[in-house]
Amino acid sequence: MGNIDYDKKACVFNIQRYSIHDGPGIRTIVFIKGCPLRCKWCFNPESQDPRPTKDFGSMMSVADVYKQIKKDEVIYRRSGGGITFSGGEALTQPDFVEELIKVCNANGWTTAVETEGYISERTITRIIPKLDYVLLDIKAIPEDVHRRGTGVSNHRILKNALLINQLAKNVVVRVPVIPTFNYSKKQINYICEFSKYLNNVNTLHLLPYMTVGRKKYKKLGRKYEMGDIAPLSEDDLLPLKEIVEEHGFNCVLGG
């Protein structure tokens, strides 16, 4: 296992305890700042910039985070839970995450990551095999659609998906379902077809679009491009769930 560098730092913007929808058991999520994507619907737009701002995020050391996540140790043991790394894109800080994985392993807690997959191959080969669970976002298959919604091409993401599929112990595909973007049978069909190439994946999560972030854009002086589009309910996703199941996957709504 080697030494753990407790002084390694990254910008953390939230540590959320009692999280129950992002891996097994009861978990604590460590939210790390910085994301290379610019999704129009992003409900944490403040998290995209990797640096701390006045009232958002602060530089924390591995030791600082350890002190916080340790508090629910008993609950991880009883529920099979542990720590989930999220963001932003947690894997933009692989050194930090790696040290924290060591901490978790030393304590016997399970580890998970929520990733958008837009990261270097080096990071993937280095970090993914060390994690117990990977929640991999796949937002759209057609390149133009993806670019329109997130500001980046998905080539790298899809290529990485194949690699993650090989390296991860457990992997689940998560799809934020966004009106005017991928809220259609066609788009979901594409994602299912692609997911069949990921032989370790047998579950897809469909996450309904929410408007939680709307107000934050104003504060940041940015335009909220989603406008007044109403949030989706889990019921709205039922027809899509059917499609996912027809493809032979388990489908979890709201994951």
Added chain:
Amino acid sequence: MKKEINVKPGFSQPTERIKKLKAAILDTTPRIEVERARLITESYKKTEALPTVLRHAKGFEKILSELPVVIRDNELIVGTATIDSRSAQIFPEFGPQGLKDEFDTVSTRSADPFAISEEVKTELKDIFKYWEGKTTSEYASSLMDEDTRKAYDAGVFTVGNYHQGGVGHLAVNYEKILQKGIRGVISEIIAAIKNADQTDPSWIEKEQFYRAALITLKAVVNFANRYAQKAKELAEYSNDAKRKAELLKISEICSHVPEYPARNFYEALQSFWFIQLVIQIEASGHSISPGRFDQYMIPFYENDDTLTQEEAQELLDCLFVKFNDLNKLRDIVTATAFAGYQLWQNVNCGGQTKDGKDATNAISYMEIESMAHVMMAMPSLSIRVWNGTPNAFLLKACELSRLGGGQPAFYNDEEIITAKVNRGETLEDARNYAIVGCVEPASQGKENSWCDAALFNLPKVLEIAMNNGRLNGKDFGPKTGEFKDFKSFDEFLKAYVEQMKFCVSLLVRADNAVDYAHRKYGQLAFVSTLVDDCISKGETIDHGGAHYNFTGPQGIGSANIGNALMVVKKLVFDSKTLSMKQLKEAMDHNFGRSESAVPAAKADKDEAYDAIAQAVKKVLGEDESLDLDNLKLNHDDTTKSLDDNSNVYAKIHEQVMNVDKYGNDLNEVDELTRIGSRVYCEELENYKTPRGGIFNAGLYPVSGNVLFGSYIGATPDGRYDKETIADGVSPTRGTDTNGPTAAANSVAKLDHFIASNGTLYNMKFSPSAVAGDGGLRRFAALIRGFFDKKGGHVQFNVIDRQTLLDAQAHPEQHKDLIVRVAGYSAQFIALDKSVQDDIIARTEFDNF
């Protein structure tokens, strides 16, 4: 034949019979009935020369031989105290006398109203006249000294429970009746008489008890036989062949039990109910708790080949509905504090056997099923949990919890058993604890723990400490220094401890006065035959006959104490942002909220006012021209205009609220909360009860936290004048904002072992947070995790849609509500309105 336990997800539907029985109770308006009061009074008038224990026994005998015998439609388990269901008999011998003044308003009051006819009213008033000066309540009052009364009146504590009513809070030895019948108990008494040394000077009193006990036991047999007779009569008139057969069966059963041992499950249930019922006819004490029902019922179920599982379940359901047939009249104050026609008949399941094995059995599961079928106010269900508790059972209990009725509650064997052993109980007896009333553990059939002996107002003591021993402005406790003069945090803490010692000593005096009154006037022979060692010692429970004796008063408002100490420590002594004087001033001005009264400040001003009034009086002589009341009014007006400083005080309030609060897993404030509540528990340990036990503290509120809050001015934790105090060991409402695991960790940091009369922790969840199989598993993990950390008790409120709507309207009261948003969970009130709407809409789809 051992019956299989088939664990299935979900719950089945109750039968039509159960639905009808339930509806019949809910459709009845509770009424006050006079028969019991009339019968006991007639009897007492004729027995004035006899010792109390015999007088009460004879009264009980008369009641059971003349109380109307009523079998309701569709019933399979029979026996009632009243003609109408959910109605109340009156217990004039205990008091309080004040009840008679409430008969005129009892039908229109908002909390627990009762209908009452003019004739009953007149007769009861007449009956109460006879009891004037003869009740346990008045006698207890006469035994209290002035300081004790002052503290009681000012809401430092209330000993109202046993002061106003009979002794309750017992989990008796039902097993003895089921196994040996009343005849078995009679033989036990006869053997005790034979073995007694009749030259022993205590023999005279013992003999009186034995004689009284035999009278009551025979009276109970007679009561059951009257039911047997009644059922037979009804059968004769019944045209419905099915009902006729049922009635004949009831008749046969009632002629057999409780006189003889029960021979099957049905008989055991009926025998149990007779005992449960007559204990609550003998005296008005509430929380008569069945306790470890699954343990004493299981042999009758397992060896019964006459019933299908469904039939057995229906019978148990019948009993669970029947618990709601009983009711009691409380005075307006008590009824308001404890609204809901609640008698706290607590049924337990699971846990460990006396020899330390897992106790979960088929009846444990059936109890949970019955709770789901019945979903009424009673009984309460307590789930005992230990490391050996099967997960399937815990999950089933969580499933019940998820239905949203606030039931069951969960108890930690690993903590409670240790705590009881520490109180001197044997390991076997400690393992055999039953939860009584709200949350109080008592060794079944062996303990008279006098739980709920008082509610004790922890923050009120803090207030006294902040006022140099003054109680609402008048000198009262030791002089421990003015708040503004404390030079260090330790000095302040010391003052609190000093005042605690003083107030606890008064509490002890009050409780002992009540205890002594019951010993003198309230001797209960029947219930004593079912508590070891009353028969072998020849004493009632009121005399100290139980094997284990305690007095269990509970402290309320732990969180307020911890938070208040933290504010003083942080703002005044650590960061020095505030002086003691500034903080005191802000509190005296209710942190800038001038609309409500400010007792502490007002009391000081009252003194000043008195002084001015005296001086003016001297000048003017006794001239009537000076209107003192008017002067007072003007005086108050000036105080109001002074409150223009309210901005400053509101600022201070903001600073106060920004200090760390208990319930967020923050060590320093959690530690202060532990210290603040522990002081109370430790101090009580030093005192003895008249029955030969010790005082045994609990930290739970029933619902007295609202009432108690109204007695206290603003406190350093930022609590406003008269605002409610924290319930049990739960964090102050809305201040635990770091999620359920953080709050639970804080609560677990208190010393639950020393609060051996029980602790109470309330948690809230949205239905979606516990939805699905995963939700149940997490639910169970949370309980196990909290218990690993040695929390004692936890119960859950699964929040429904209505509450979410309320949270939207009053966000300040729902800061601790955690809901599932989508990929994560969040604090509900922090969400955008549209998202909240979304979630509210979503809960409608959670179909439990």
